[in-house]
Amino acid sequence: MATSSILQFTPFASSVDAAFWQELANKKLNVLKLSEASQPVYAYYATGHSQQTHPPFPDTANTTSSTTTPTTTTIMPTRICVPAQGLDTNDDTRPPFTFRVNGTLLNTNTLEDFKKLDKNQLFQQHTVKIWEAIQNEDALDHPNILSDFLLLTFADLKKYKFYYWFAFPALMPQEPWLQIKPMDSIGNVFSSMEMTALANAYQAADRPPSFLLRRKKPNTVLFGQLRDWDEFFTNEQDEFWVGFADPSHSETNPGWPLRNLLALLHEKHGIRKLNIMCYREMPGKVNLIDASKLLVAELPPTCHYSKPPKSVGWERNAQAKLAPRMADLGPLMDPIRLADTAVDLNLKLMRWRVMPDLDLDKVKHTKCLLLGAGTLGCYVARCLLGWGVRHITFVDNGRVSFSNPVRQPLYTFQDCIQGGKPKAEAAAQSLLEIQPTVNAKGYDISIPMPGHVALSSDEQLLKDIEQLTALIQSHDVIYLLTDSRESRWFPTLLATLSNKLVINAALGFDTYLVMRHGARHGSLGCYFCNDIVAPADSLTDRTLDQQCTVTRPGLAAIAGALGVELMVSVLQHADGMEAAASDSDCVLGRVPHQVRGFLGQFHNMLIVGQSYANCTGCSEKVIEAYQQDPLQFIKKILHDPEHLEQVSGIAQMKAESEALLDQDWEEDDF
Amino acid sequence: MATSSILQFTPFASSVDAAFWQELANKKLNVLKLSEASQPVYAYYATGHSQQTHPPFPDTANTTSSTTTPTTTTIMPTRICVPAQGLDTNDDTRPPFTFRVNGTLLNTNTLEDFKKLDKNQLFQQHTVKIWEAIQNEDALDHPNILSDFLLLTFADLKKYKFYYWFAFPALMPQEPWLQIKPMDSIGNVFSSMEMTALANAYQAADRPPSFLLRRKKPNTVLFGQLRDWDEFFTNEQDEFWVGFADPSHSETNPGWPLRNLLALLHEKHGIRKLNIMCYREMPGKVNLIDASKLLVAELPPTCHYSKPPKSVGWERNAQAKLAPRMADLGPLMDPIRLADTAVDLNLKLMRWRVMPDLDLDKVKHTKCLLLGAGTLGCYVARCLLGWGVRHITFVDNGRVSFSNPVRQPLYTFQDCIQGGKPKAEAAAQSLLEIQPTVNAKGYDISIPMPGHVALSSDEQLLKDIEQLTALIQSHDVIYLLTDSRESRWFPTLLATLSNKLVINAALGFDTYLVMRHGARHGSLGCYFCNDIVAPADSLTDRTLDQQCTVTRPGLAAIAGALGVELMVSVLQHADGMEAAASDSDCVLGRVPHQVRGFLGQFHNMLIVGQSYANCTGCSEKVIEAYQQDPLQFIKKILHDPEHLEQVSGIAQMKAESEALLDQDWEEDDF
Secondary structure (H helix, E strand, O other): OOOOEEOOOEOEEEEEEHHHHHHHHHHHHHHHOOOOOOEEEEEEEEOOOOOOOOOOOOOOOEOOOOOOOOOOOOOOOEEEEEOOOOOOOOOOOOOOOEEEEEEEEEEEOOHHHHHHOOHHHHHHHHHHHHHHHHHOOHHHHOHHHHHOEEEEEEEEOOOOEEEEEEEEEEEOEOOOOEEOOOOEEHHHOOOHHHHHHHHHHHHHOOOOOEEEEEEEOOOEEEEEOHHHHHHHOOOOOOEEEEEEEOOOOOOOOOEOHHHHHHHHHHHHHOOOEEEEEEEOOEOOEOOOOOOOEEEEEEOOOOOOEOOOOOEEEEOOOOOOOOOOEEEEOHHHOOHHHHHHHHHHHHHHHHHOOOOOOOOHHHHHOOEEEEEOOOHHHHHHHHHHHHOOOOEEEEEOOOEOOOOOOOOOOOOOHHHOOOOOOEHHHHHHHHHHHHOOOOEEEEEOOOOOOOOOOOOOOHHHHHHHHHHHHHHHHOOOEEEEOOOOOHHHHHHHHHHHHOOOEEEEEEEOOOEEEEEEOOOOOOOEOOOOOOOOOOOOOOOOOOOHHHHOOOOOOHHHHHHHHHHHHHHHHHHHOOOHHHOOOOOOOEOOEOOOOEEEEEHHHOEEEEEOOEOOOOOOOOOHHHHHHHHHOHHHHHHHHHHOOOHHHHHHOHHHHHHHHHHHHHHHHHHHHO | OOOOEEOOOEOEEEEEEHHHHHHHHHHHHHHHOOOOOOEEEEEEEEOOOOOOOOOOOOOOOEOOOOOOOOOOOOOOOEEEEEOOOOOOOOOOOOOOOEEEEEEEEEEEOOHHHHHHOOHHHHHHHHHHHHHHHHHOOHHHHOHHHHHOEEEEEEEEOOOOEEEEEEEEEEEOEOOOOEEOOOOEEHHHOOOHHHHHHHHHHHHHOOOOOEEEEEEEOOOEEEEEOHHHHHHHOOOOOOEEEEEEEOOOOOOOOOEOHHHHHHHHHHHHHOOOEEEEEEEOOEOOEOOOOOOOEEEEEEOOOOOOEOOOOOEEEEOOOOOOOOOOEEEEOHHHOOHHHHHHHHHHHHHHHOOOOOOOOOOHHHHHOOEEEEEOOOHHHHHHHHHHHHOOOOEEEEEOOOEOOOOOOOOOOOOOHHHOOOOOOEHHHHHHHHHHHHOOOOEEEEEOOOOOOOOOOOOOOHHHHHHHHHHHHHHHHOOOEEEEOOOOOHHHHHHHHHHHHOOOEEEEEEEOOOEEEEEEOOOOOOOEOOOOOOOOOOOOOOOOOOOHHHHOOOOOOHHHHHHHHHHHHHHHHHHHOOOHHHOOOOOOOEOOEOOOOEEEEEHHHOEEEEEOOEOOOOOOOOOHHHHHHHHHOHHHHHHHHHHOOOHHHHHHOHHHHHHHHHHHHHHHHHHHHO
């Protein structure tokens, strides 16, 4: 009898596609959230072929550099790969000539939880699962159950680090299996005709992970499944083999899947000595199986498998220690995409616990037009970025001046020198520097203002009107953030015409107004609905303190943020911009009409203002007059703001109430 | 008789020191504010000297390129200079050998006002003033009254553009004075001995702007003042001259001051024909008066000075038009200084109208320490810049991550790549990019936290303690802006020890707390005064949504701004950090103790919390225990946060109330 040695097995080396971690991150964020329930996962392996110079299948971007364990001397590791789609059990897009194995993924919420997991217990549970599949013979029909694995993970989504630990439980007898003699190459035993017959039979049987082989001399091979054992091994003249798809590349050792196959054969058929065929094929070349190996394994006498079952199989890490691995995706990822994902991450976290019904996509896909890129415009834009909005457009016709950067948080000192950059453009550029994936643009447009006679030509005025109209039509929410009353008038008219949500913010010295305009034909008013005087030139003759809109510096940050939060609340409301102003909450809470704040009192109050049929800003009469001849109407209003009072009907209303007053007077005289 | 021609005068060309405009800007901002009251101003001129190659006195940085008027052919303009100190009537720091003239400055609030000024009326008023000084003989004793000027200005402090228009009213007779023959050089008439005598006499008489000269042959010159006229011109054998310090460099024309001198001589002495000496000296070389000129002037017969007086004298601009000049200081100024000034400008405007009693310097010179450079830290820093604070220090031990820039408005995408910059340092750098003159620093320090066992050595821990202590001592206001309760504990202790104002801001998902800690030994509480549990580790085992402090994005902007506004309010209160929380307003309004905000309701409320003698953060017992052995005490608390409950007396209080409860229970059983 030849010298026996302990039969050793090449362990699996896990190889996880970077995209799998991305998928896990997505699932954690969007589906699992705080759940730590176990998830199905799948992996695959190919058979080994030690002559191979190229990798056995397309080398996906794996994040772990596979290492060999101290017990083997092979060059290529015995890879088991988790594909990008590994979490999708309906998917089976692994490469051809590979073998699927299923696993169980346990993802913890914290690194502490990951460390504290009772790994022995989990491992034992998994071992029992395999053991039971042997005892109840499920494994006979589905031999890949024998390779079921366990994957423990913690996904640090902030840092894009993924901690993980694979276990491939392998059942152990009380003493190890012995190898009667060194592994032999198949070519030394089988004729090439037999090898071709075997390869064809294997293909025809749809490449089972394990199989039976009966060699009937000369040159006949019969092929069977594990389930056929009793009928298959009858003629004692023939040679018998149990074959398995062997992932090992080693010249001396079979791969890990053999271990539980041996346990099954011993448990179900009392096998103590066995010819084993380690089936190794060249993918795509079915006849090329000459890397396959043969070996004879023997279990020492009186030795049995432990009951309850015992097993080994935790994967070692890159330092060959029994400890978790860590995939750091941060450096691999495109930083711009990483930044893009990171922004959504923080927002999605809101849905984990606090606010599961929050519709973040609705906010994210809202296109916002900011009229004014000053203190309010800058703070509003920043808050929109914070909410994940990706489409932000500025309109402003000013330049960045030296006093701006400390109050307008999109500009720096560099934007001020040499006369100052155009504000709208500089603001858009600044957004791109904060968040490269944002769609930010700036337009240098003069908003036509009642009482400000246009210095430009009719052509230019018409161009401004058309450009503003197009911008308002192509955005979802219009922010009025300019520094005068009259500059809000024309955008109010256009936004009403297009029935767009308008968020309006205006500052006093220590007071602010933040409001949403009501929907067209709705009951809530616009900024002008309370006024009985048409907007007119309030800028030309202002002293410096009036020009600079002197305000307490904290005011713009507060009003800007409230404006955005108000917009988000409206978007979350089932009725959107038609939402009533009271007794009608969205998932985030109230959706007020107007918030008026008084910083001197650290106080604010909610106000509801009704829409007004004679409003100079949003009434149908004004809109009609505008639509009849936009250019001529605007020209008229620029020269003669009071004409608005005629058109809207305010003038008549005033005349009537004065007449009424006179009448009263006469009656008094009487 | 020689041919006569019309006597023409070289007009003044104004030359204003750039620093004068700066001073005007300062005075407008800090003193005049909205006032348009007229201001005294002074200027000076030197005498001309056409052989001169160098400028007559140090060439200060003048902003107007002087131009010649069409009526003269001289190369050098007849400069009248307004020095930096021109607004300070007590000052007289003009160069030696110059003549002071006084003027009236009228600065308008708006460019419109400037344009609308009734310039004819102002000019006429000024003319009358000079006329009256002649009639009442004031001008005899103070001949420089004859050169009184008018200066109209508008200072555009935002753009550093100064619009101005000088008027040098010169009284006109009904027909012009005639010049009997071309100007003669003094050397052609006077002997060099006479010239020396004249120069000496002029010096001895303290260089009057006009004087009398009597030449008594041979070689004697007598020197007198205007007031001496009647006694001086007695001997008809002598030659008589009226001299004046002539700023003209022209070989053919005398300077402007002669015009009103002629008016005076005609009005007071009926003079119709006159020998005139245009005194021109080489500064510093008293004998060098050979550039002086002589001329004979004659008023046509029956011609008189108009009554009411008529005059000319508006300065022409660089295009030789009768229109204002404009000094654009923007391009001349150091942009960094310009930015620095611009920031204060906006703030000072608050004091013009809205809030005259606001003490901006107190805010500006407050040194702020920001513990935490995350969402709150960034918004707080920006708002501090807006208030003009120039000393801002950050403490943070984190790095900028990809999700930060959209929520933390001091970081950009570039700060995140390659692992992320250290936050404190990046935040300080960002402030410098916004405002180059700010004193911003960042420190990467780990704040010792109860329950977080220090991983560092005792040496490192002691260093952290000492560094934090030094930072808190060297700042005036301490902001607590970290993301956990326990990280606020040690700074609370240290700030109480140093009795520094603490501003504390903390965020929930849609709620915030902004508060000031009470003064040491005062009645208002600190962040911990309401708690009966010592702060402990709340971070280690948090899930991702807890780590990221999931908040509505608008919250930090609001809470950060409120924190700064609260600080400013406290600083403006007469009692400072000892200000009571209610019924005690500062110039800005209320000075609350705590502001609690509920964004879901768009609502906030003001709360007052009393200080607590057993507080784990600010009680004297805790401070004493710390002071006995800082390092050992902190080490103990890091390991065993509950020890704080022992030290503070909370534990005893709890035990007592439980005992009381048991007692109640027993009594119930009874």
